[in-house]
Amino acid sequence: MILAPRPGERHAPAGSRHNRTMQLLTTRRLDLAPYDLDRDLEALHNMFADPEWARGGYSTPSRSEAESVERLDREFGDNGGRTWVLRLRPDETAIGVIAVFSDQGTTIRGLSWYLSREHWGAGLMSEAARVVVDHLLAQPDITGVEAWIDSRNTRSIGVARNAGLDLAGRLPRTNPGEIVQSIIMARAATPSDPTTFAIRPILQVPNVTTTAALLRDLLGLHLRFQSDDDSFARLELTQWNGGSGIDLQSATSEISPSTITFEVGVLVDPLYDAAVAAGLTATPPANTPWYRRTFTLILPEGHQLTFSGPIPQ
Ligand SMILES: CC(C)(COP(=O)(O)OP(=O)(O)OC[C@H]1O[C@@H](n2cnc3c(N)ncnc32)[C@H](O)[C@@H]1OP(=O)(O)O)[C@@H](O)C(=O)NCCC(=O)NCCS
Known part of the structure; x- marks a missing residue:
């Protein structure tokens, strides 16, 4: 040209x-x-x-x-x-x-x-x-x-x-x-504000406090808000306002399991070890064809949380 x-x-x-x-x-x-x-x-x-x-x-x-x-x-x-x-x-x-x-x-x-x-x-x-x-x-x-x-x-x-x-x-x-x-x-070239700037899935869980603590400890999520009656918690990726996160809601009826992927910037193997040490069920870490290493945590209520991180050298 x-x-x-x-x-x-x-x-x-x-x-x-x-x-x-x-x-x-x-x-x-x-x-x-x-x-x-x-x-x-x-x-x-x-x-x-x-x-x-x-x-x-x-x-x-x-x-x-x-x-x-x-x-x-x-x-x-x-x-x-x-x-x-x-x-x-x-x-x-x-x-x-x-x-x-x-x-x-x-x-x-x-x-x-x-x-x-x-x-x-x-x-x-x-x-x-x-x-x-x-x-x-x-x-x-x-x-x-x-x-x-x-x-x-x-x-x-x-x-x-x-x-x-x-x-x-x-x-x-x-x-x-x-x-x-x-x-x-x-x-x-043409700057514009995004229509959607965050996605916030809702997980129905049997115990909001337990799942919130698990996600906070394992993934470094930040607890933005938790209701006094323990029926709701909002976790976010960072301490700053305006980002993405996940909401936890106390289940009032039978839970339909969800699948969510978390992209992490750390090796997933130590996360897997920590999850197993905490008595949780997880599939062992494996490399994907798209250059990530992942494992999936299966919560007792059936939710599947996949952690996707870098491939070690
Ligand atoms: C990155 C690189 C190209 C910067 O070139 P440079 O001409 O020195 O950059 P500039 O002088 O334009 O300065 C850029 C910024 O660095 C800051 N800076 C300058 N010296 C610095 C220092 N010693 N420590 C920290 N920041 C410094 C400047 O203040 C400036 O930011 P500001 O305008 O907001 O104050 C050069 O350092 C480099 O080639 N590094 C190795 C290769 C590399 O990292 N490439 C980028 C790969 S993504």
Whole structure:
């Protein structure tokens, strides 16, 4: 696709091997040039190979140039050429890269950004991300952009916020040697308030206090409200108002069993062990084809509560 230049954009110089049709974008201090393997690999590999850089981004460093090529190809190889390297004018060396992930056939596209360590903290990636996100959201085939960021990576979260992305959700993440969480930062081309912002199933249970304590202890749910007569309790995912949760109601007639899945950001095996130790019935944990590990707790009244978490390494 050939895009007409917009204010602040120029076409890539002729001869740029990979991205003849993509644009050079500019910011106050930077040129964002379409990535060219031959020209940019050495500089990008030096960045990827820096162990301190990798530690700061909660990733692992490249051990060879071939690994850096493989990384760029795996992440951005099929993204329609939407990979830009950052150059701090007037220097033409790549000091970082910002790119859309390979196409997964959706109009919501993932974005990632990497900057060489010696340039951190000067607002450069925030400057680049703002222009790239604005540019992407102006394209007809993109309705939103997402960045999946390790929840500890405050710099990257700052970049996302500075580019107008807001917290949209969380996913478990298996990192070498640890289980962590990614936060999903997102911005829509046309922002709108969601029609539905929480789902609140109701479980009929024989004893509200007992089930509330079980869910609180096992899942870290927060008790928002419990009636004095023990006929009702509301549990929520966080201590904050406005989120999802589950209501418990004291059963007044025969209970029809429900099935509910809880997505958790911790390993499910210790939860299973705790459930079994508490004398509850549960199916043993198993991996699913969609990269989660799950087990199902069967409450005495027949409700099936499935816990879905990350797969251990
Ligand atoms: C994440 C990364 C691209 C940030 O680039 P950067 O140019 O240093 O970012 P900026 O200077 O624009 O700063 C972004 C935010 O980090 C904050 N920040 C800067 N230095 C910081 C520090 N030492 N500690 C914590 N936060 C810091 C800034 O204050 C800013 O937030 P604010 O504008 O709300 O104040 C860079 O650190 C990097 O390449 N890290 C390794 C790879 C990585 O993590 N990529 C993201 C994968 S999701």
